[in-house]
Amino acid sequence: MAIAQGAPMSTSVRVGTPAVRGFQATLVSEIKNFWREPSALAFTLGQPFLLLLILNTFDFHVTLPNGEERPYLDRLLPGLIAFNGLNVGLNSIAFTLSRYKERGVLRRIRATPVPTYAFLGGVIVSRLIIALAVTLITYLSGVYIFGAELEGSVPLLVAMATLGSLSFVALGILMVAVAKREDDIPPLFILILMPSMLFSGAFLDRSGLPDWLHWITNGLPLTFLTNAVQEIANLGGGVGDITTDILGLVIWGVAATAIASWRFRMA
Amino acid sequence: MTMHAPARLPASPDPSTPPALAVRQLKKTYGSYEAVRGIDFEVREGEIFGLLGPNGAGKTTTIEIITGLRSLTSGNVEVFGVDIARDAANARARIGIQLQESDFFEHLTLAEQLSYLGACYGMRPDTSALLGYVDLADRAKWRLKQLSGGQRQRFALAAALVNDPPLVLLDEPSTGLDPTARRQLWGLIRALRDNGRTVLLSTHYMEEAEVLCDRVAIMDRGQVSAIDTPANLIRDLVATGFKRPVEVRDATLEDVFIHLTGHGFEDEAEPAAPTAGRRGKGGR
Numbered sequence: 001m002a003i004a005q006g007a008p009m010s011t012s013v014r015v016g017t018p019a020v021r022g023f024q025a026t027l028v029s030e031i032k033n034f035w036r037e038p039s040a041l042a043f044t045l046g047q048p049f050l051l052l053l054i055l056n057t058f059d060f061h062v063t064l065p066n067g068e069e070r071p072y073l074d075r076l077l078p079g080l081i082a083f084n085g086l087n088v089g090l091n092s093i094a095f096t097l098s099r100y101k102e103r104g105v106l107r108r109i110r111a112t113p114v115p116t117y118a119f120l121g122g123v124i125v126s127r128l129i130i131a132l133a134v135t136l137i138t139y140l141s142g143v144y145i146f147g148a149e150l151e152g153s154v155p156l157l158v159a160m161a162t163l164g165s166l167s168f169v170a171l172g173i174l175m176v177a178v179a180k181r182e183d184d185i186p187p188l189f190i191l192i193l194m195p196s197m198l199f200s201g202a203f204l205d206r207s208g209l210p211d212w213l214h215w216i217t218n219g220l221p222l223t224f225l226t227n228a229v230q231e232i233a234n235l236g237g238g239v240g241d242i243t244t245d246i247l248g249l250v251i252w253g254v255a256a257t258a259i260a261s262w263r264f265r266m267a
Numbered sequence: 268m269t270m271h272a273p274a275r276l277p278a279s280p281d282p283s284t285p286p287a288l289a290v291r292q293l294k295k296t297y298g299s300y301e302a303v304r305g306i307d308f309e310v311r312e313g314e315i316f317g318l319l320g321p322n323g324a325g326k327t328t329t330i331e332i333i334t335g336l337r338s339l340t341s342g343n344v345e346v347f348g349v350d351i352a353r354d355a356a357n358a359r360a361r362i363g364i365q366l367q368e369s370d371f372f373e374h375l376t377l378a379e380q381l382s383y384l385g386a387c388y389g390m391r392p393d394t395s396a397l398l399g400y401v402d403l404a405d406r407a408k409w410r411l412k413q414l415s416g417g418q419r420q421r422f423a424l425a426a427a428l429v430n431d432p433p434l435v436l437l438d439e440p441s442t443g444l445d446p447t448a449r450r451q452l453w454g455l456i457r458a459l460r461d462n463g464r465t466v467l468l469s470t471h472y473m474e475e476a477e478v479l480c481d482r483v484a485i486m487d488r489g490q491v492s493a494i495d496t497p498a499n500l501i502r503d504l505v506a507t508g509f510k511r512p513v514e515v516r517d518a519t520l521e522d523v524f525i526h527l528t529g530h531g532f533e534d535e536a537e538p539a540a541p542t543a544g545r546r547g548k549g550g551r
């Protein structure tokens with residue numbers, strides 16, 4: 001082999017600060033990583049479509065809080081949009097970051113001058129963009145392929161779903177911060193996923209829950225997000241109708257961020 | 268602790284310019300365990316300096332402290348006169364690193380990885396020049412998992428240059444490589460020095476320290492017991508009357524290999540061949 005005789009001496013040009021360039025590059029790389037990972041694509045983009053396909057075969061009606069009878073699909077679609085927030089935020093952040101941590105990717109980045117907040121900021125914004133895309137895909141396929149009929153402002157619905165996923169992003173980073181190993185993530189995820197799927201109202205009506213369970217699960221982050229999205233999409237509610245839910249999500253997000261910034265380590 | 272007087276190699280040309288790296292009274296303790304016990308050494312601009320010692324000697328800890336991955340317990344470290352504790356960002360910007368037990372993104376191409384790491388320094392590296400230097404120019408669109416062990420280590424070397432650093436730290440760069448891949452890597456490291464960069468590397472291979480390094484620090488159990496050129500260290504030992512026990516054998520296993528295959532172990536191996544090396548796991 002002909003070893004290059006000259007190691008290039010001046011090969012790099014300064015183009016900005018580590019914080020700004022690192023943030024931008026992380027954002028772009030994370031979207032590329034997501035797009036090129038078949039399982040992430042299937043799980044995040046394929047799953048909502050598959051759930052719609054399967055659950056839409058249940059042909060029954062539900063009663064909305066205002067007494068109106070509607071096909072289950074009309075109630076399911078906003079629930080599914082809320083659930084996507086959990087899926088994109090929590091799931092894709094926690095699994096990806098813990099893998100990076102275990103394999104030493106974070107260690108390698110830690111040894112560069114890029115600040116941790118710039119790296120995490122890039123990861124977070126990449127997930128918000130993905131959450132936005134998934135919300136739009138779920139909304140459009142639910143309405144135009146499956147024929148769901150929703151009320152309310154679509155921009156408000158999309159904004160709520162995307163911002164709601166931010167709380168789950170914070171919870172995802174918290175999971176990575178407290179997990180000792182990559183293997184700790186799946187059980188932690190299931191621990192949050194199961195009660196969220198069953199008791200948040202995203203898939204099943206909460207009105208049949210016993211009072212104590214209803215009371216406890218009122219505080220689940222997915223309950224807040226589902227309430228807000230259903231309020232907008234089923235009852236045509238505005239921001240004024242969902243302040244409690246927004247507050248609940250903000251409290252979860254802020255608390256998770258506070259603990260995560262105390263515990264999170266790149267290496 | 269015996270410190271051999273630096274000899275032969277010219278000292279830093281101008282005494283007023285700081286050394287590329289100065290490590291003074293560096294200590295690192297974990298509870299009662301002392302990983303590094305107050306070591307001193309200086310790396311001069313333009314040399315290949317080796318930290319030679321067995322696993323557990325404190326080499327990796329020392330390198331990780333210099334890169335800022337670990338905090339130091341006491342002492343100080345200066346990179347071209349910049350104290351790493353006072354101005355970590357400035358010090359890091361001058362250092363290129365290749366770490367053990369670290370990895371890159373699995374779904375990015377080699378060129379994308381280099382661009383990404385460069386951005387973490389606020390720089391835009393010339394990825395084709397870097398890949399060309401480590402003879403991976405035609406692999407720019409490959410993923411890391413498609414590379415052989417030797418290619419991975421060469422890529423890690425290119426990745427250490429994304430910020431155009433004057434000082435390059437290599438933590439056991441050749442661990443796990445076969446002799447051919449190791450020699451290729453040595454050529455690349457020499458090329459770095461020949462182009463004016465300073466290299467600090469750790470190794471537990473005696474041969475690597477002897478043929479590659481301009482000066483070595485011998486490290487054991489967290490302490491440096493000698494610093495000098497390999498030739499001086501050997502000469503000083505011989506001067507004490509030391510005689511190497513000589514064992515005469517009629518043939519070695521290498522002779523057997525040449526006899527059976529008709530060529531030497533290190534002849535003609537093609538670097539791109541997947542068998543050229545295994546991925547180094549690298550103990551500490």
